[in-house]
Amino acid sequence: MRHFAHTSILFCILLAAVSCRQVATSSPRIDENDPRRGKVISIEHNVFLTAEELRKAVNDTALAKRIKYDVNCYKVRYETIYDESDIVDADALLVVPRYGTDDTPRYAAYFHGTILPFGIPGVDTSLPSDFKGYTKSKDVLYCALPLAAAGYCVVTPDYTGYGPTGDRDHPFIYFPELSYSAMDALIACREVLRNQMHVAIDERDIWLSGWSQGGGLAMYMQRKLESSMGGTFRVKVNSILAGVFSTEHMIMDVFNNPDRIYLAIALYSWATYAFNQFADGMSRATDQIFRLDIFDQIGSLLVLSTSASELFQDFFIQHIRNGTDSAFLDAVKACSTASGWRPRADVYLHHGTDDMLVPYFNMTDAAEGLKDSGRIHTYSKKGGGHDTFVPEYMAHTIDVFEQYR
Helix, strand or coil: CCCCCHHHHHCCCCCCCCCCCCCCCCCCCCCCCCCCCCCEEEEEEEEEECHHHHHHHHCCHHHHCCCCCCEEEEEEEEEEEECCCEEEEEEEEEEEECCCCCCCCEEEEEECCCCCCCCCCCCCCCCHHHCCCCCCCHHHHHHHHHHHHCCEEEEEECCCCCHHHCCCCCCCCCHHHHHHHHHHHHHHHHHHHHHHCCCCCCCCEEEEEEECHHHHHHHHHHHHHCCCCCCCCEEEEEEEECCCCCHHHHHHHHHCCCCCCCCCHHHHHHHHHHHHHHCCCCCCCHHHCECCCCCCHHHHHCCCCCCHHHHECHHHHHHHHCCCCHHHHHHHHHHCCCCCCCCCCEEEEEEECCCCCCCCHHHHHHHHHCHHHCCEEEEEECCCCCCCCHHHHHHHHHHHHHHCC
């Protein structure tokens, strides 16, 4: 969830006054083992950057010291599942170091934070896979590129809802759906590296990282890889900044305090819209959720409300508070990784105490809920916001990863 001024949302759009209802898909479900998943469609070389160029670009002394390799950047297009009922194309950025003959290649994922939907005026919607030498994206500049230049082949998926599927909804923080495009990017880029570029990465080892929504996805992916898809990849270590783990706590905090002002209420609105679109048992008419006329994901973001009571229907709020809206609450629970499982690989959590977008309790809840595993390591940044110490996080992540080589 990149930082953006709430006031910029308030005056972006006037919502039209027509009715909008969601229609559930009648398409059959795609099997999770469908052989089309992760199929490589195309590879496009974007840009070559020297280590010196990257050091100058990051303009951060600590991070620059960890940059050792020149890198090549590629856009990889691959097939993935969308909404459990369709096979679609998706894109990922793949950054490959220029290894020496004695180097041991390693494979890592960096999952980026929130990119707002296409079509919002004045908002930067540049995608990781479109990087060709210049970017304002902290995800690419301070995370994906330095991690690769430190010696890791790094894949950063754009996710669905962007690029080839830019005309469809993005499953914002709905991790069961997000994990499809993430998993298939890992599979596709592994194929590219091992069998097309002949880079000798291990077939299973993977180093995970991510920020914000991407941090939540990194944790969800670790749980998935260590359970239902344990034979696909072996997680070496996971390093996360300001991750969304405690979705139940976040949602209930808003709905139990419906009159409280939340500067990030638009993001909760978008998340609710996405849960309704993608979660089993949902697909409700939006007027059964929202007070406002919400027609699409952009409408769910560009709201003039500042509190849950202004945004959501009273009966929707009450059913969540009293626990009777089981479909929605099940969707929220499905995204929560702060408890209820036991990580096998070490997890390093970084969070700023003054984060206004992803509350600090996400880290403390996960530290408490997963402490019995003995795998959780926490790093607090006193006074840190959501995006105020990204280079520091990645410098520490590179150091951590080196311990697990």
